Amino acid sequence: MSQEPVKYDARHIQMLEGWEAIRKRPGMYIGSTGERGLHNLVFEVAGRAVNEVLADRASSVEITLMPDGGVRVADDGPGVHFEDGGDAVGPGLEALLTRMFLGVIPVSRCYPVFSDCGVGLFVANALSSRMVAEVQREGVRWVQEYARGVAVSEPVNAGPAAGSGTTITFWPDADIFTTTQCSFDALAERFMELAFLNRNLDVSLTDERHPSEPRSLRFQAPGGVRDMVALLDEPSAEILHPDIIGLEREDPRMAGTMEVALRWRRSGQQLVRSFANSRPTPGGGTHTAGFHDGVQAAINAYARERRLLTATDPDLGTDRIGEGLTAVVSVKLEYPEFEGSTRGVLGNAAVRACVEQAVLEHLARWLQEHPQQAAAVIDGIIQGARGD
Known part of the structure; x- marks a missing residue:
């Protein structure tokens, strides 16, 4: 039986870009679609807030595991501009949520290599069924919502701000992950470790998933x-x-x-x-x-x-x-x-x-x-x- 040679050319190459590429091969970006990858998602989002504290732009970071499966990461810094060029350092928040910045954002040895992957907010956004970004800055509260990496709306003026800071709330996508339940103990171990290694860090981790048994820990280590x-x-x-x-x-x-x-x-x-x-x-x-x-x-x-x-x-x-x-x-x-x-x-x-x-x-x-x-x-x- 004769066989015709298989032809392969540029027409066979499938080009995937942006959030599509991330959702197609999530393990390439966060290591796995199991619990380890899920925790890396938390660390990617928390890393930005931690760096705000280490750069003396914020005093503390709060991570909350919510009853509906969401994870909220908040800092009390001045609030990141949504648009590019709003701050002296780095791109705006909207750009961070929608574009890959590997090797582009200025870093310092003071900033920790937090997760296993270091791929940033864009990957976390693409692998979340929903994400809400909230910025309180200069007396105004701005909110923008995303679904699987795509903006649902423009940043919206949601009224006066009670303070200042940036909050990212996200819901890991159950279509991607084998589990969407973070381990409180595993997250606590890494945040405690970071506090030891960065003595000016102040991080709290709260678990609200079981209202009858809430858990909360605060990590500070002035002795390094x-x-x-x-x-x-x-x-x-x-x-x-x-x-x-x-x-x-x-x-x-x-x-x-x-x-x-x-x-x-x-x-x-x-x-x-x-x-x-x-x-x-x-x-x-x-x-x-x-x-x-x-x-x-x-x-x-x-x-x-x-x-x-x-x-x-x-x-x-x-x-x-x-x-x-x-x-x-x-x-x-x-x-x-x-x-x-x-x-x-x-x-x-x-x-x-x-x-x-x-x-x-x-x-x-x-x-x-x-x-x-x-x-x-x-x-x-x-x-x-x-x-x-």
Whole structure:
């Protein structure tokens, strides 16, 4: 049986643009159509409001899970202009809701990489059955409604404003998602994490879906990553030393800042959490490598200076030093470089030496200034090493 050759040319190419492309392949934009993708939708919308606080244009963010399945995200900033050019920075709200701005909107290392995808309000709008944008600005309340990414009306003057701010309320599309019920606990964990990593952030999360059992949490962490270490250590009463050792430093060599906190427990596995631009890096990277290098150098130098190690003793290894160690390593970079498609490993080469130097200098100084606590740390490490 003869077969004719299959012809393929430009006529076979299907062009999808805008909201149609997003709704056709939602997983490309938010990772999945399950619960993880649903939460990414919340994070995309909340990210804009969070950045308003971090830029000192607002003081707080409120996220509410509503009884009808909607999610409301509100900030108390000056209110974003609907039209382009209304504000000094970035496009207007209507443009953000209807156009893709990947890599176009100016960002700063101060702003977190909030969701897994970083695709903005347009994607959230396209994947919502309904979205209502409300702006209170200069005494006027403006409202605009969308359906599956398409504007239902022009922005409407809805009367006088009671204050100022921007509120986005959206209803995830049940035709897209396998579930439209967000996990309060999963959202709370990420918002709490962001508060630890951005100490001037004030975020509240409220669940109104069950009127008889409403839940509300507020996240603020003036102690930064030190507070995160304290929380991670909370289940254990076996703290080796009371001080949480912490440092903050800016280093132009890596075009960014670092914040590190650490403390040893009497025993247990090493627990090191790492972040780049507020994004979790479960695979570590150059920032965690630099951290371990610095800790190892400081501990070995102190132990040899105090003759707690003999000339024939080998250096204490990172595995031994890390037993019982709780630490958080956070860097914020102008140009973060992630390895792999999941972006879970930081690859900026300059970061390793910068973090190593900062940790070495700060930990060495802490050991010198706190001899009793230093003795407890070093003795515990050496005894454990000799007992292996």
